[in-house]
Amino acid sequence: MQTSKTKLAFRTPLYVVAFVGALLWAAAVSAAAANLKMASGYPDANYLTQTVRDFIADVHSRSGGSLGIDLHNNQSLVKLPEMMRAVQTNQVALADVRLGNYGNQDPVYILDAIPFLAGDYDAAEKLWQASRPYLTASFEKRGMTVLFAMWNPPQGFYTVKPVAQVQDLEGLKLRVYSTETRRMGDLLKAEPLIVQFGEIPQAFSTGLINAMFTSPQTGIDTQAWDFVKNLTMVGALFTKQLVVINTDVFRKLSKQEQAALIDAGKAAEKAGFDRMKALTDEQLLVMRNKGVNVVQASPSFIKQLQQVGVQMEEDWKSKASAEQRKVLDLYLDSVKR
Secondary structure, three states, rough: OOOHHHHHHOOHHHHHHHHHHHHHHHHHHHHHOOOEEOOOOOOOOHHHHHHHHHHHHHHHHHHEEEEEEEEEOOOOOOOOHHHHHOOOOOOOOEEEEEHHHOOOOOOHHHHHOOOOOOOOOHHOHHHHHOHHHHHHHHHHHHOOOEEEEEEEEEEEEOOOOOOOHHHHHOOEEEEOHHHHHHHHHHOOOOOOEEHHHHHHHHHOOOOOOEEEEEEEHHHOOOOOOHHHOOEEEEOOOOOEEEEEEHHHHHHHOOOOHHHHHHEEEEEEEHHHHHHHHHHHHHHHHHHHHHHOOOOOOHHHHHHEEEEEEEEHHHHHHHHOOOOOOHHHHHHHHHHHO
């Protein structure tokens, strides 16, 4: 026997049922296709941002269009020192994490910031291969999966007056970007100060700094020619950022989407490294065209800086655990040192 409620249910128009079903299906599809959020620290013209954008496009293609990533670059969503925490808490699913910002958490994070430990392109790659298993495991313990590395270009000293020896750096208010480069500044008898990327112009304008140690890319991004007239290139080191994804987010993706992220990461790592090498000469030309006097450091200046690197390597060993020192030993074996 049918009740009045049953009769009412049977009388519900089919178009209403179809409409509700369509809404539920659309909501499910929308949720499945929702783009992941990614935070990055650099402007559109920066080659690191370009590498990330190429990675995002590649992921979308390799996943068959099922996985999209919305990029919030230039610290518009997350500041550089907060990238790791933002991924850990799933404020964003992905970010490029600058290792030098976290040297107080693990010495291996700043191993690449020791001057002249890995001072050329080949050595920079070998250091990454030696440290990658350790860094991958370290980030995994913190709830993040490493997808690929990106390198910052060769470094130089931006100064008002020319510098030809380490004594010329004494007393300068030197902008640095990590605990290890701050240690370098101390050993050079400068007055080093960690200033985040986006705050460099203001720091120069207010007199907080009057020199900096960084790459040609950063010089262009911050329009260093407004504040200094000399760039002395020393090479010295190739610091890294790691592009990471929240591990819980990664595990919830389909196998195809996971593979798309991993494979696109491998491609982006190689393409980004090649792009970095190709762009350095072009960037130095930009600096020259803006009126900056660009020179290569003299052999005697380099030798003085190498001695600073030796001291910093010894300092690093004293802080590192036996497991962490194995990373350095593995690298030194790879370069026959």
